[in-house]
Amino acid sequence: MEEILIAGFGGQGVMSMGQLIAYAGMKEGKYVSWLPSYGPEQRGGTANCAVVVSGEQVGSPLVSQPTTAIVLNNPSYYKFEPTVRPGGLLIVNASLISKTSERTDIKVMNLKATELANELGNPKIANMILLGAFLEITGILSDESILEALKKVLSPEKHSLLEINKRALELGRLSTKVGI
Amino acid sequence: MGKVLMKGNEVIAEAAVHAGCKYFFGYPITPQSELVAYMARRLPEVGGLFLQAESEVAAINMVYGAAGTGVRVMTSSSSPGFSLKQEGISYLVGAELPALIVNVVRGGPGLGNIQPAQSDYFQVTKGGGHGDYHTPVLAPSTLQEIIELTEAAFDIADRYRTPVILLGDGMLGQMMEPVEFKNLTERQPGEKDWTTTGTRGDGKPRIITSLELNADALEKRNEKLQHKFALIKQNEVRYETYEIEDADYIVTAYGTAARIAMNAINNARADGLKIGMIRPITLWPFPEQPFIETRDKVKGYISVEMSAGQMVEDVRLAVNGKAPVTFFGRTGGVVPTQEEIYEYIMKVAGGVEV
Known part of the structure; x- marks a missing residue:
């Protein structure tokens, strides 16, 4: 069972990352749940969502000790880095987070996702680069399922963005191997 | 579809x-x-x-x-x-x-x-x-x-x-x-x-x-x-039971709290404790029958709620003094984690006065 926590600023696409994983998991016949944080939010405030992907019916959709945490900004790093389950995975957007985790009981992947996204020509795509890295390391879902999910999540007039999303996923996968 | x-x-x-x-x-x-x-x-x-x-x-x-x-x-x-x-x-x-x-x-x-x-x-x-x-x-x-x-x-x-x-x-x-x-x-x-x-x-x-x-x-x-x-x-009474046949303690919870408690129960079972669950689906009429059927056999009931203790009163009425009923809850919009429910179950099952 994968219990994933994704956190960042509102607008970085953390909610949609979680929905993509949930959609893709459902497409692959797995049990999934997606739970957003929905406190009184403000623009530029923090947002997070919890996703469970499992071979069995999902009990609690709450994730307090994630098997994977993907953090996109500083406040999220400080909040969730200590909660990752031993043996778990922490994916860090190193473009916006200067701190490096000193934990030795988890796998840490630092990725300069925002910079890589700028190089691809769209800073909004940083979330997909991180998602690509997550898929590469965990191997829980195929790119095909994610792209199929993306077609559902993006309105038809935005389907022109499918190509750059695909390239971002590939870049994310690649960067886990070369270490960017 | x-x-x-x-x-x-x-x-x-x-x-x-x-x-x-x-x-x-x-x-x-x-x-x-x-x-x-x-x-x-x-x-x-x-x-x-x-x-x-x-x-x-x-x-x-x-x-x-x-x-x-x-x-x-x-x-x-x-x-x-x-x-x-x-x-x-x-x-x-x-x-x-x-x-x-x-x-x-x-x-x-x-x-x-x-x-x-x-x-x-x-x-x-x-x-x-x-x-x-x-x-x-x-x-x-x-x-x-x-x-x-x-x-x-x-x-x-x-x-x-x-x-x-x-x-x-x-x-x-x-x-x-x-x-x-x-x-x-x-x-x-x-x-x-x-x-x-x-x-x-x-x-x-x-x-x-x-x-x-x-x-x-x-x-x-x-x-x-x-x-x-x-x-x-x-x-019109509706409820669901889980692993109550051999249970020493029965957790009772509904809705969201039941989902989270279910994880805690499975973890407690994995650790060898005999814990079951009664999940009321109709809250009124309250399902008294599963309590009547188990109250002479179990060591106690634990009501888990996202409140200061409300359904627990109906649990006590159904159990009618035949077994101890304890309560664990969080309030004000705090959702209990499975870890804290698990800890509470362990405490009760371990005989700690709560």
Whole structure:
């Protein structure tokens, strides 16, 4: 069972990352749940969502000790880095987070996702680069399922963005191997 | 149709449409506003009517009016807004009108906050408004179960001519889960011989009212209502049990709390403890039977709730002093983690005084 926590600023696409994983998991016949944080939010405030992907019916959709945490900004790093389950995975957007985790009981992947996204020509795509890295390391879902999910999540007039999303996923996968 | 990924609030709305509900009167409030928004878009597609009322009080009275014509009708809100509807719910009961009222509970009392809670249990199960009455209360714990129970709620409402309450919470309303709408044939309310849609000169005028100035006549009417409540208690109780056959301790929880407690129970089982669960699905009528059947065998019951301890009172009544009943809860919109529930179970099972 994968219990994933994704956190960042509102607008970085953390909610949609979680929905993509949930959609893709459902497409692959797995049990999934997606739970957003929905406190009184403000623009530029923090947002997070919890996703469970499992071979069995999902009990609690709450994730307090994630098997994977993907953090996109500083406040999220400080909040969730200590909660990752031993043996778990922490994916860090190193473009916006200067701190490096000193934990030795988890796998840490630092990725300069925002910079890589700028190089691809769209800073909004940083979330997909991180998602690509997550898929590469965990191997829980195929790119095909994610792209199929993306077609559902993006309105038809935005389907022109499918190509750059695909390239971002590939870049994310690649960067886990070369270490960017 | 296959599985679709939807938010809990949207699932309630779509399930209601599937159940043949064509009329919605409501007023937005977090964390259930997606339900209102969904109905605004969806009902015109099926030839229905969506109307955003000027207040919750107006909305529930619009429901009263529509219900009098025999159509399937609903409203929804969250705790503070639900409180405002209480007067109208009492009138619906008094006038014997079927309707669905959804409460996606948030932290209270007062304006409270917008986080998930189960602190409206007393309000929904013990009457809530004025007068001697109960309303059936259905409490789903998964999004798939929302579909089943929304349809059941409309059926129960029509069968007994009573308002029915579907009780969720912010977490159930906001989360997404795959669901499947299996029953694609739209349900119909069935024949009703009491509606006020005009006599067309072919019969006596019908009257729908909760007013009865004659005390003896009102007592008669109340006796009829009590008889109806007894029938509902006899026929409509729903619950689910999990691993209670060999259980030393039984956790009891409903809705969201039951999902989280289930993880804790599985972990405790993996550690060799014999823990089971009774999950009430109808909160009124409360399922007494599974407690009666287990209360002489178990070492105790643990009620887990997102409140300061409300359902635990009904658990104690059902257990009737035959076994210890303890309580674990969080309030104010805090959702308990499976870890803290697990710890509490371990404490109780380990014999620690709590």
